[in-house]
Amino acid sequence: MLEINKEAIVAERITQNNGSSFGNWSWTRPPNGRVLNELMELNNIASSVTLSDKPDSWKCTLDPSGTYTTKTMENLINTLKLGGNALSTTIPRNKLLPQKVYIFIWRAFQKKLPVRFELNKRGIDLDSILCPLCEMDIETTDHILGLCSKSALIWKHVLDWWAQENTLISNLNDVIINNQAFALNKFGNSIWKATKWITCYTIWKHRNLNVFSKKVWSPASILSEIKTQSYSCISKSLRKKKSIMWHQWLINPPFFVADPPHRVGIG
Incomplete structure (x- = not known):
């Protein structure tokens, strides 16, 4: 492989004298016309440059x-x-989650999900901009991920599962911000946020299955998938430090995350 000494190339082309720098060019034929004007401009710029004896760097x-x-x-x-x-x-990262979930939340927060409201804004001709699930309101990002009656039912099941009946999920800010109704340590906050992000990702996945494949929207099966996916992601991320007991995760995740990390879920 050919190696080029950048310092030597610069040193050969720039001559310094009394604190000023001058171009020291080597031409096959003398420049003229527009090229000559550009060379003069380059020389003016080079005259104010002071080179050091340090290696070139970015x-x-x-x-x-x-x-x-x-x-x-x-x-x-x-x-x-x-x-x-x-x-x-x-948008704060959550190391417990795969990159695809983080990218999904990032896109959703930028209003880049192809919901019908955004598609209509971009001039795409649609039969309807109503939510394809409830058909009661315009499908925006906040609507499909929180306000839609079908999505709200999923959130109710998730909040009941986490014993957070007093927590409200109505828009994407509620998902990104840890607005839990009870105090959790840093470890618990990360797991609760991971669960919320996976819930959004799963709702969007089943929304697409409903729209494009006419799959029946089943809250029970969606909740089961959220529990399984969140358990799988969190277990893989924590496998070197501790393991999560599946039965405890299904019944009472707040109890699992209430203790300090070194005391949780060893089994």
């Missing part, structure tokens, strides 16, 4: 440290795409 101006990180770029994209919303700077 510097990211997005971060004060000068180091590029994916987190910095993510924050920039969220800020540009989501504007001044209180939650727009970033």
Whole structure:
């Protein structure tokens, strides 16, 4: 593989004298016309450049440290795409969940899910913009994931399962923010949030099955899938630290997450 010494290339092309830098070019034929004007502009720029004896390097101006990180770029994209919303700077990650669930929530919060209201805004001709499940209101992201009577029934079952009867899920902010009706430790908050995100993902999945495959909407089977999927995701993430007892997870997840992590679910 050919290796190029960048320092040598720069040093050969730039000559420094009395604090000023000048271009030291090598041409097959002298430049003329527009190319000559561009060369003169380049020489003017180079004259103000001061080279150091340090190796060439890349510097990211997005971060004060000068180091590029994916987190910095993510924050920039969220800020540009989501504007001044209180939650727009970033959507907190949850390491207990697979990437596809996080991406789904991220898209939903940006109003990028293909719900009928958003499709209609983009000029797509639809027979109806009403919710395909309840057919009572316009299908927005908040509606299909929380306000729809079918979705609300799923949330009721999930909240009953977690003993959170006094918690309200009516929009995506309620899903992202930990608005639990009882105090949980950091470990418990992560698991409760993971359960809520998986619930949204599962509701959207079955919404699509209903729309495109005419699958019957069954709250009991959806709740069972939410319990299984959340158990599977959380178990895989925690497998090196502890195991979750399936029967306890089904009956009383708040009890499971109430104790400190090192005391929970060993079995």
